[in-house]
Amino acid sequence: MAELEIFRKTVGYLGTNCYILVNHDTGECVVFDPGGDAQELKELFQAPNFKLRGILLTHGHFDHIGAVRELKDAFGVPVYASVEEDRQVLGNPEVNLTTMFRHAMSLHADETLRDGQELEIIGARITCILTPGHTAGGMCYYIEEMQSLIAGDTLFCESVGRTDFPTGDAGVLVRSIREKLYVLPDETKVFPGHMDSTTIGWEKQHNMLVG
Numbered sequence: 001m002a003e004l005e006i007f008r009k010t011v012g013y014l015g016t017n018c019y020i021l022v023n024h025d026t027g028e029c030v031v032f033d034p035g036g037d038a039q040e041l042k043e044l045f046q047a048p049n050f051k052l053r054g055i056l057l058t059h060g061h062f063d064h065i066g067a068v069r070e071l072k073d074a075f076g077v078p079v080y081a082s083v084e085e086d087r088q089v090l091g092n093p094e095v096n097l098t099t100m101f102r103h104a105m106s107l108h109a110d111e112t113l114r115d116g117q118e119l120e121i122i123g124a125r126i127t128c129i130l131t132p133g134h135t136a137g138g139m140c141y142y143i144e145e146m147q148s149l150i151a152g153d154t155l156f157c158e159s160v161g162r163t164d165f166p167t168g169d170a171g172v173l174v175r176s177i178r179e180k181l182y183v184l185p186d187e188t189k190v191f192p193g194h195m196d197s198t199t200i201g202w203e204k205q206h207n208m209l210v211g
């Protein structure tokens, strides 16, 4: 079994959590949601123990994608996102909110992912779990051998993502969490797009917004 570790890096003025999954046996890594300024992340991935192999997006909001293009250009790595997110959010500056908050930007995934797909990358097996609600194509990434979930803005510690942006839907979000995330083992560590980590078991007991 590969020696895998997840690092958190908080980026940008909204304090977005960017995560880096590293395989210490090979030094290969993937980055989830590189928002904020690319420079700091670029320097990190120039180090020999962080060989970047891919960019995985939980969703296409501006604060999760700010450094995507520069990292992609600098390291020649593919961008992964759900089919739905690629179609409805990433490519549309009105919907990915880049027109509102920074310079208008549209992106497209190089590899589109489907619900339930198993992605084998850097020696890790990552299960893609589609969790619409915050956006239509929000994707969570589950790494079973690490009992870890990269949750984007779907589920937070005792909270949930906003549903008042385009393609958001509160009822759909709660159903996604109940039916797709609460079925994971209670000890699963949840790494959200903002604020602190939590676990599935803790949220089932304490998250009043999911019920």
Ligand SMILES: [Zn+2]
Binding pocket: 059, 061, 134, 153
């Ligand atoms: Zn968001």
